[in-house]
Amino acid sequence: xxxxxxxxxxxxxxxxxxxxxxxxxxxxxxxxxxxxxxxxxxxxxxxxxxxxxxxxxxxxxxxxxxxxxxxxxxxxxxxxxxxxxxxxxxxxxxxxxxxxxxxxxxxxxxxxxxxxxxxxxxxxxxxxxxxxxxxxxxxxxxxxxxxxxxxxxxxxxxxxxxxxxxxxxxxxxxxxxxxxxxxxxxxxxxxxxxxxxxxxxxxxxxxxxxxxxxxxxxxxxxxxxxxxxxxxxxxxxxxxxxxxxxxxxxxxxxxxxxxxxxxx
Amino acid sequence: xxxxxxxxxxxxxxxxxxxxxxxxxxxxxxxxxxxxxxxxxxxxxxxxxxxxxxxxxxxxxxxxxxxxxxxxxxxxxxxxxxxxxxxxxxxxxxxxxxxxxxxxxxxxxxxxxxxxxxxxxxxxxxxxxxxxxxxxxxxxxxxxxxxxxxxxxxxxxxxxxxxxxxxxxxxxxxxxxxxxxxxxxxxxxxxxxxxxxxxxxxxxxxxxxxxxxxxxxxxxxxxxxxxxxxxxxxxxxxxxxxxxxxxxxxxxxxxxxxxxxxxxxxxxxxxxxxxxxxxxxxxxxxxxxxxxxxxxxxxxxxxxxx
Ligand SMILES: Cc1cc2nc3c(=O)[nH]c(=O)nc-3n(C[C@H](O)[C@H](O)[C@H](O)COP(=O)(O)OP(=O)(O)OC[C@H]3O[C@@H](n4cnc5c(N)ncnc54)[C@H](O)[C@@H]3O)c2cc1C
Ligand SMILES: Cc1cc2nc3c(=O)[nH]c(=O)nc-3n(C[C@H](O)[C@H](O)[C@H](O)COP(=O)(O)O)c2cc1C
Ligand code: FES
Numbered sequence: 001x002x003x004x005x006x007x008x009x010x011x012x013x014x015x016x017x018x019x020x021x022x023x024x025x026x027x028x029x030x031x032x033x034x035x036x037x038x039x040x041x042x043x044x045x046x047x048x049x050x051x052x053x054x055x056x057x058x059x060x061x062x063x064x065x066x067x068x069x070x071x072x073x074x075x076x077x078x079x080x081x082x083x084x085x086x087x088x089x090x091x092x093x094x095x096x097x098x099x100x101x102x103x104x105x106x107x108x109x110x111x112x113x114x115x116x117x118x119x120x121x122x123x124x125x126x127x128x129x130x131x132x133x134x135x136x137x138x139x140x141x142x143x144x145x146x147x148x149x150x151x152x153x154x155x156x157x158x159x160x161x162x163x164x165x166x167x168x169x170x171x172x173x174x175x176x177x178x179x180x181x182x183x184x185x186x187x188x189x190x191x192x193x194x195x196x197x198x199x200x201x202x203x204x205x206x207x208x209x210x211x212x213x214x215x216x217x218x219x220x221x222x223x224x225x226x227x228x229x230x231x232x233x234x235x236x237x238x239x240x241x242x243x244x245x246x247x248x249x250x251x252x253x254x255x256x257x258x259x260x261x262x263x264x
Numbered sequence: 265x266x267x268x269x270x271x272x273x274x275x276x277x278x279x280x281x282x283x284x285x286x287x288x289x290x291x292x293x294x295x296x297x298x299x300x301x302x303x304x305x306x307x308x309x310x311x312x313x314x315x316x317x318x319x320x321x322x323x324x325x326x327x328x329x330x331x332x333x334x335x336x337x338x339x340x341x342x343x344x345x346x347x348x349x350x351x352x353x354x355x356x357x358x359x360x361x362x363x364x365x366x367x368x369x370x371x372x373x374x375x376x377x378x379x380x381x382x383x384x385x386x387x388x389x390x391x392x393x394x395x396x397x398x399x400x401x402x403x404x405x406x407x408x409x410x411x412x413x414x415x416x417x418x419x420x421x422x423x424x425x426x427x428x429x430x431x432x433x434x435x436x437x438x439x440x441x442x443x444x445x446x447x448x449x450x451x452x453x454x455x456x457x458x459x460x461x462x463x464x465x466x467x468x469x470x471x472x473x474x475x476x477x478x479x480x481x482x483x484x485x486x487x488x489x490x491x492x493x494x495x496x497x498x499x500x501x502x503x504x505x506x507x508x509x510x511x512x513x514x515x516x517x518x519x520x521x522x523x524x525x526x527x528x529x530x531x532x533x534x535x536x537x538x539x540x541x542x543x544x545x546x547x548x549x550x551x552x553x554x555x556x557x558x559x560x561x562x563x564x565x566x567x568x569x570x
Contacts, residue, residue, distance in 0.1 A: 005537060042535065049482055050328055050534055092537065220326045220333065221534040224296035226289070227311070227337045228326035237319040238340065243296075261323040261474060 003095050003223065004029060008066070010087045016069065016150070018143035020114065021081045022057070023068045029094060031061040035122040036098030036214055036247035039066075040222035042090035047075035051092065053219045054080075055188075055246075058121035066091075069117035069146070095222050099212050099247045101125050105184050106132040109154075110197055112171055112189025113139055116146050118214055122186060127153040136178055138171025138189070172196040179206065188214035191258065198255050208251035215245050215253075232257035268548045269558035272306070272526045274503050275451030278389045278426035280361060280526060282306035282544040283559055284516065287507050287530035288365035288391060288430075289337065293351050294358075302360055304541035309528060310347070312367040312393045315376055317343035327463045327472040332482030332509070333531060334461050336475035339367055339396075344377045348384050356386030363428065367393040370400060371418050378423040389426035392419060392450075395434070395457045395479075406432035406441065406457075413444035420449035428505065431455040433485075433492055439499045446500040454505040454528060455492045459485055482531040483509040490522050497523025511539070513546025520547075520562060 008027035016022045029039075033056045040051035057069040072081050083089060099122055107126045109119045116137055126133045133154040139145050142165035148156050157174050158166025167173055172193065179185065185206070187197050194213045201208055220226035222242045230238035231245060232254040239245065239252065272283045285307040294308040302308070320340025327334045342350075347364065355362040364387055368374045374392065381387050394406035394415060405411050416429055429445045431438060433456040442453055458479025463472045471477075489508025497504040506519030507528040516527045532539040547559075556562060 048328070049331060049531070050333060217323060218326055218328070220335070221290075223537070225292040226326065226335070226534060227292070227320060227340045228335060230320060230323045230325055230340070232322070238323075257322065 003093050005090070005092050007088045008091050010083045010085055010089060011065065012085055013081075013083060017146045018141075019071050020144070020146065021070055021072070023080065023083060023089075025066050025068070025089065025091070026064055027066055027091060028064050029091065030059045030064045030066045033059045033061075033066065033094045033121075034098035035101060035125045036118055037094040037096055038222070038246060039068075039091045039093035040095060040219070041068075041076075041080060042092070043076040043079050045075055045079035048079065050220060051222060052076040052080070053095075053216075053222055053242075055118040055214070056094065056121065057117040058124065067120065069114065069120070071114050092222065096242050096246050097244065097248070099186055099214075101129065103184060104131060105182050106180070107134070108179055108183045108185050109133065109135045110171060110175070110185060110187040110189065110193070111135060111137045112193040113144075115187075115189030115193070115214070118188050119186070120146075120150055123151050123154050134178055134183075136171050136174045138193070141165070170196070172200055175200050176204065179204070183210070185211040187211060191216070195255060195259055198250055201250070209249055211250035212247050213250050213253070214247050215241050217241050232261065267557060268551050270544065270548060270551075272503070272559060274389070274426060274428065274505070274526065276389075276424075276426040278361065278363075278451065280306040283520070283526040283547065284540045284544040285309055285363070285505070285526065285528045286533055286540050287528035288312055288393065289335070290530040290533045293347070294355070294362060295351075301538070301541055302358065304544055305360060306526060306540070306544070307361040307363050307388065309363045309391055310365050311341050312339050312365045313341050313344055313347050313377065314339055314367050315344055315373045317341065317346065322474045324472060324474055325478075327478070329461065329463055329480065330484060332480050332484030334463055334473060334478035334480055335458070336473045336478035338475065344380050348380060352384050352386035354386070358386075361388030362386060363389040363391050365391045365393050365430075366419075367396045369396065370398065371415050374415060375418050375422045378419045378425070382423040382425055387425065389428060389451075390419070390423065391428040391430055391454060392416070393430055393457065395430070395432040404432060404434070406430075407435045409437070409441045409444040412441050413448040416445045416448035416450050426451045428452045428454050430457050430507075431492065431496065432457045433459050433488060438492055439495055442496040442500050446502050450502060452503040452505060452525070453496060453500065454507055455496055456485070456489045456508050459488065481509070483511055483515075485509050486515060486518075490518050493519055493524050494522040510543065511535070513543050513550060516543045516547060517550060520559070
């Protein structure tokens with residue numbers, strides 16, 4: 001799949017949950033996106049220089065739509081959140097490797113915070129293949145949860161830091177009860193959550209090869225030319241998140257060095 | 265625009281069709297950038313290449329800063345043998361010069377790499393990255409005129425390839441260093457490499473980069489780079505290639521007016537993968553609009569000396 005540079009038109013902006021913004025963009029690139037892939041979005045703000053990486057949260061290939069769901073954490077996301085219907089944004093993508101979704105085993109998705117974005121499209125793809133899908137979803141509080149209606153045909157278990165919905169505590173606390181039999185695990189969220197998931201898997205004797213994580217790191221280029229997005233490789237050296245990932249089998253990663261690097 | 269002659273001569277037979285190259289470390293080895301029409305480029309300058317493969321630094325390796333970015337990649341590269349065996353044969357089929365950026369810890373490393381690359385089809389020239397620490401001397405080659413001259417001379421004797429030497433701005437007397445390198449037999453100079461900078465994460469009270477410090481690039485360094493080119497170009501008689509914060513045609517013209525014969529575009533490639541191509545076209549338009557038929561006709565109004 002060749003990544004393309006293209007202007008997309010913003011069709012709609014909404015706030016689907018507290019602290020979250022959703023932009024729906026019209027682009028023929030929608031047809032080329034695999035769940036878990038991302039775009040490098042150009043930010044035309046004097047406060048930001050580099051493009052910012054954003055997962056395609058979902059796509060509608062027939063209508064040529066891509067949805068992005070994100071929160072405002074700095075100049076880039078602030079600019080993006082201020083786009084209105086009719087505005088154009090410049091996309092480079094789709095980039096990187098998405099999730100491997102073939103197979104018939106049950107799927108368990110583990111989402112932390114804005115990590116939920118990518119599971120809108122992924123859960124659709126999984127249930128569309130007839131795979132039983134459970135989403136474990138953690139957020140700070142109930143008002144910051146993306147509504148469960150966005151995930152039809154899936155079972156959802158919630159956790160919140162303040163106990164305002166679901167389990168009072170971390171989403172990783174839900175793992176032991178939810179992971180049954182030979183489920184495939186898909187995870188997206190802050191690096192500490194991914195590290196916690198891997199530690200749980202090691203304790204619970206769950207093979208890391210059954211876990212795919214979507215890894216987030218600052219990116220310079222998104223296309224393999226800056227070497228800025230290094231992710232420690234099991235056995236030594238580094239992978240590039242933008243090329244070998246962002247969705248990557250957890251057994252390929254050297255997690256002790258990830259903990260060092262990202263202070264997980 | 266057909267008649268406009270944008271070609272430049274960087275010495276020893278290194279002739280570029282366009283004065284706009286892509287800078288080292290911002291285009292890898294020329295294979296990865298998507299959506300780029302390579303034929304519009306003057307040359308590709310590769311990622312810094314060392315004698316043996318290098319894994320590079322632990323993350324976090326990059327951070328954005330006001331109008332720029334810091335990087336501490338740590339020279340991750342597959343080593344010169346891989347470059348010769350896997351990449352050069354492909355480059356030999358491209359209608360585009362590829363200049364290999366060379367890095368090392370000791371004079372012997374640079375010499376060994378230069379020997380290995382000499383005469384290999386597909387390799388149009390070398391650019392020496394002298395911003396690397398010299399293990400013996402305990403300081404960067406590029407900060408000392410004698411060290412830089414010695415290194416240039418040793419590499420000059422090891423290769424017949426066109427030799428560009430890339431100046432580091434982290435010095436007190438750039439002109440003296442540039443002169444020493446020119447006298448030692450370099451065919452051209454490129455200026456500048458990144459400036460050493462630092463960013464601290466105040467919330468977590470620690471440096472953002474795992475390497476603590478990194479090289480600053482992007483528009484933030486452009487005025488410094490223009491000044492460096494202006495000083496150096498008036499002090500040496502070999503061509504000078506301007507690098508540092510070029511995002512637009514106008515930025516590139518600044519360097520050409522300061523005395524550069526050609527330019528390299530770095531960080532801008534990340535933002536606009538077609539930047540080098542766009543800037544090349546912009547320069548052609550600028551010349552046409554003024555009725556000039558070639559780059560050589562661009563009247564230099566900048567003062568001749570500091
Ligand atoms: C492949 C990929 C997909 C992503 N998808 C989404 C998504 O769907 N929704 C979403 O909300 N966010 C996503 N992110 C994170 C998003 O890219 C960053 O939040 C964004 O770049 C921040 O830009 P900014 O200018 O607003 O903030 P900045 O001022 O650049 O940074 C604000 C804070 O966020 C941290 N940060 C910056 N860039 C990243 C990054 N790439 N990853 C993690 N932390 C970062 C900084 O260290 C800083 O603490 C994704 C990241 C990657 C690598
Ligand atoms: C991520 C990154 C990696 C770089 N790697 C190298 C390198 O390997 N060798 C080198 O000589 N310069 C390297 N540079 C420096 C650039 O070639 C260029 O001199 C510098 O970035 C200034 O130009 P710019 O502002 O247009 O980027 C690198 C720059 C960046 C941003
Ligand atoms: S972001 Fe540049 S190599 Fe991955």
